[in-house]
Amino acid sequence: MWKNRNIWILMLGEGIAGLGMWVGIIGNLEFLQQHVPSDFMKSLILLSGLFVGVLFGPMAGKVIDKYSKKTVMIYAGILRALAVFFMFAAIQQQSIAWMIVYMLGIGVSAAFYFPALQSSLPLIAKDNELLALNGLHMNVGTIARIAGTAVGGMMLVSFSLFSVYMWTFVSYVLILGCTFLLRIDESKDTSNVKPFKKGGSFTEVWPIIRHTPAVLLGLVLMLVPIGFLGSFNLMVLKISELQHNVAIKGWLYTAEGVAFMCGAFMIKKISGKTNIGLSLLISAFGISLSHLSLFFADHPVPSIISFAIFGFAAGTFFPLMATLFQRQVPKEYHGRFFSFRNMMDRLLFQAVLVSTGFFLDTIGFHYMVLVFGSFSLLLTLLMSIHQIRRPTSFEQKKAVG
Structure with a gap:
């Protein structure tokens, strides 16, 4: 894997882009703090990019499966770079409206770029290298985030x-x-793509999901980390306010990021020695507990520990989940499937983000984390009971389309 030039190019690019993206996110939060006093209004502004990404999801899935994934990533990258000029206008005119336009551009770009990227990984690495590559990709993103x-x-x-x-x-x-x-040989992938039916190609992912229990269970379990991630930035801001400590924001991001890398490293080492379904359920349980433990986030040490627990659990969860989807879903459906997953994630992020802003303005931070944490814990327990009663096979095999 380490001799693969595509992997080196992709990881270098992702590291650079991730660094710039998170610098921009810190800028977004600062701009919002300066101009928007309400947490609920902040959440509405932050979800604008997520919402437009959902609207473009079906189109993105069809385009990614029909055309070169590299070409799709190039055009999405151009749009992403051009969108920053709208943020320059927002700063110049102190305008929230221009910031929303900037976030819409970033959202459309992400709707095409990230599913294309996920679809490209199985084409540049061998099947037995996918878990290591997913772990490496997420660790590069985590380092860039820190x-x-x-x-x-x-x-x-x-x-x-x-x-x-x-x-x-x-x-x-x-x-x-x-x-x-990048040099991506897509001939082995595109040769198996079925002809596109006008207006109906995106719906072809439903039979794949419905007839592959491991994929369906994986999509349900995704609700657990999204419950934490969707409220991540607003929780960091609120914890900083509760503690009257600006520096705690950096500590929380760092603790979560370092723990995430440790989790991804550990799951790579024990892959093949443990049951993937059990590992996912244990990780989801850890994420649920970390959310509940934020009830004690008035103090620096407990809040840092909570974010570290989440980071470690998420670091084991996401590489396993990405590898599961890449192996169980046939390659010719990857564009549409990962676009569907991207849409699902964005819709859930929107729901969590708006709920977070609403709860912060009404019931407050402490009761909010109890609500979200309890929901995640209940969902994890239900999935565990289902797995005991009707075991789902997580063997690394391809689903039949």
């Missing part, structure tokens, strides 16, 4: 918001250059 949030925080102290987003723009241009260097 570095990006740290750099973004330091830049906000010393530089203007315009400089923060200029860094983001440069990183997006660099990953676009890396994408041009």
